[in-house]
Amino acid sequence: MKIKLFLLLSLVLLNYSGYSQDKNFYIFLCFGQSNMEGNPRFEQQDTIADERFKVLQAVDCPERQRVKNTWYNAVPPLCRCNTGLSPADYFGKTMLARLPAKVKIGIINVSVAGSKIEIFDKDHHQIYLDTAPEWMKKMAAEYNGNPYARLVELAKLAQKAGVIKGILLHQGESNTNDTLWTQKVKGVYTNLLNDLKLKAKSVPLLAGEVVNADHGGVCASMNKIIAKLPEVIANAYVISSAGCASGKDRLHFTAEGCRKLGKRYGVKMLAILGHKVDEPE
Template structure:
């Protein structure tokens, strides 16, 4: 009986400690996708200065060149994905959030993205067969995530949940699935797995999905945008981020740095609106 009482007290202390360790004002967002979420544009001087310390990134691999180690938080100066990636929508998503949220709120980004990948890479049950038939360059990027990008995202998210609260998921993917009418169902499978593995509720975990380079910008995969726009029919809490007027580069697949800034701000504007906060216009 005495042992049972001691065990109950011990468990209670652990629960209380966990509750106090988790900061409800540390808002964490998971990001995944292919090269546009990974960060294709070279970041410029304006992107590396005046980064608010309330905006954090969790490093997902060891990056000696950045003096960052896996599983730790750092001020979110680009790159926010791997050691040598570029500017992505996540950069100005976070910057815009901290500029519009109360001063006591921090924002954290965890970005696990692989350029050129299909959505199948994030299917935790069948990704290995997809990777095994992929080009060497893609396999090498996957290796940086210990061979399993989905699991890496989940593992990092679980670490993050010890110090903050996951408030949403950002995705930019679809170029490699252009024309795939089953794409929305494949995304739903990934989304549902994330909810289950991280013990999240769909009603409080919006999924924000960005359009690809638009037709007006000569987007090579713009024909995928109508499919992307049907995602809310499959996932109730999915929201589409317009790429209209987001500048693209000459390959017609990727956005310029200016395009990423605008697209990232739009992700933030949508997330703020879902939280009942109107974007402050300077």
């Protein structure tokens, strides 16, 4: 009996010592296409590091001395080696400015420029990739050819260090006028919750609008569909892109527009967590 009790206690202690989860380390999963990936070039003001703001590296970047599956200070690029400024950058900065000093923020960003939401379909992503252009296949290959699975893999690794508090999405340009988009997003969201053993009421989904009509957004009509997401996902919130400047292509946000959008993601998440903050301009 004593031997069995000793073995049981040893097993418990072994599991405990190998799982040092910090409840004050808030993890956020980010996915989407080029605007979430980071399109505009980042500037010096964007590269100020904060020890409380981390990114879990999704791919190897030897030129930046980063190794995949490793935590680093979150300075752009937060996605792959040569991507730009992402809303996730200023989402994290905005959160930290208003949270207690004991709280840290961790970002995981798995995004693919130009891709439809179908690339994150757990069961049918390969059907989409089979007909995708070679440059997109090359991007997906950096995630082992399965961006969804890579996001889950990184999230499970992150759960050993902290707690997943939310999911950030910026996608839709490539699904413009697709009335089934909200259902497709719900499918991805539900799979993430199930695969990571998360509860919907504890993990909100924040989805940003594409470049707004007030800046001549070529895909602005998609915002009417994005607006319906909370009707399909109870814990979903839409982040306005009104007033967020875009580049000449009217598809991608400028660095200034990206910062503003990222701050809005942050303010909304703070409100969800119960912090009263003023809405950014």
